[in-house]
Amino acid sequence: MVDQADNRVNAQGIAEAARKAGKKGLPPVHLWDPPFCGDLDMQIRADGTWFYQGTPIGRQAMVRLFSTVLKREGDDYFLVTPVEKVGIQVEDAPFVAVDAEILPDQITFTTNVGDEVTANADNPITIRGDASQPRPYVHVRRGLEALIDRKTFYRLAAAAEEGDDGQVGVRSGGRFFRLEP
Known part of the structure; x- marks a missing residue:
């Protein structure tokens, strides 16, 4: 979600939306085409480690949650919800x-x-x-x-x-x- 106070994309908002959407299996991200809301300082390294703002995400449940709302368009990767899409970096494969x-x-x-x-x-x-x-x-x-x-x-x-x-x-x-x- 975009934090209105400072207009930055908020990873917690994405996580909450993923929780709600994924209650019965994988969310249907292929059906969602929300507007692009900017890039999130998130990266998936070649070894599969997920980073947020330069720090590894240590909670495997959070990584799993984010992975369920991951979408690829061409060579670009996004975390998506029904209402927003944010870009992330992927070094090799997600x-x-x-x-x-x-x-x-x-x-x-x-x-x-x-x-x-x-x-x-x-x-x-x-x-x-x-x-x-x-x-x-x-x-x-x-x-x-x-x-x-x-x-x-x-x-x-x-x-x-x-x-x-x-x-x-x-x-x-x-x-x-x-x-x-």
Whole structure:
């Protein structure tokens, strides 16, 4: 919310709106198109740590709450409510996949904010970078991705198989996902 006293965006107002909107699952941020109210001094670092005014947000419940009202438009990220939209900075991906349950044709990732997502046609695994520094990601929701952390990527590599085209990858949701850039 915009604080009328000093016309600055207030993170507490955003958090309160997220609490109200998310009582029954994830808020429908894809349906909201409120006016832009300015930038919030909030950043999500490449390691998944959320910062507000230069200080890490230590309460995981608050990070989870903010993550539910995160929206991506092009290369820009916003926290949105039905009545306002504020810009935040994201260094790489807004989430980090910190674990995975790897079954024969189902890989379900868990992110640093508690989301669970199964790799499939709607939530693909993609690899960026090059062979010396691959950057693996999984789509989480509505254009938001999670960087797959190193230990989880090594577990995927250990479960990898050769595909029909000779590429190395994993299978999930009836799809083959390459693990090479």
